[in-house]
Ligand SMILES: [Ca+2]
């Protein structure tokens with residue numbers, strides 16, 4: 541009898557431990573997105589681009605301060621980085637590869653995961669095939685778009701673009717990238733409200749195919765250089 545009780549106790553303890561493990565995993569997932577505080581301001585540490593092995597300056601993806609302001613009519617997002625140079629060198633990545641990107645995810649279904657129907661605003665540069673290395677200001681080569689996640693799988697997802705630069709006002713001021721979108725540009729934008737949780741990611745892939753990234757909230761990197769393609773963020777490429 542005593543043995544049986546011990547066994548039962550052991551099983552219960554196991555269940556408790558299992559439960560604790562699940563809970564900590566849930567918490568980790570929760571940290572993928574964050575609520576926007578009333579003043580709209582979010583801050584990230586400076587100097588936390590990963591991996592820390594860059595031999596060139598990657599401060600342009602080092603997120604430091606972000607703001608999100610959502611009204612009934614407009615969505616404005618700012619992303620300040622440690623240093624945004626006046627001139628960038630681009631088209632150093634492999635042809636067809638995402639090279640520079642800054643993204644904000646909106647957790648439309650409020651499940652703290654990247655999932656179907658979540659929305660994504662970004663500023664991206666992909667090296668097109670048969671283009672040469674060039675120099676220019678950020679907005680000469682990187683373009684803003686709004687996407688909807690159609691299907692999420694593991695760390696990757698498929699998404700569809702529904703709004704382009706003609707409807708998204710992107711500007712640069714000092715070290716800050718500013719996006720402003722009228723909600724009347726697309727019905728989907730009405731799903732974004734001041735209580736929608738957000739996540740920021742910035743990434744750069746250099747000429748040797750090394751991937752560097754920063755995110756807020758801080759979490760595991762979503763992609764490494766090896767699986768960037770399988771993430772299929774931009775199926776049109
Ligand atoms: Ca940072």
Ligand SMILES: [Ca+2]
Nearest residue numbers: 647651653655
């Ligand atoms: Ca979600």
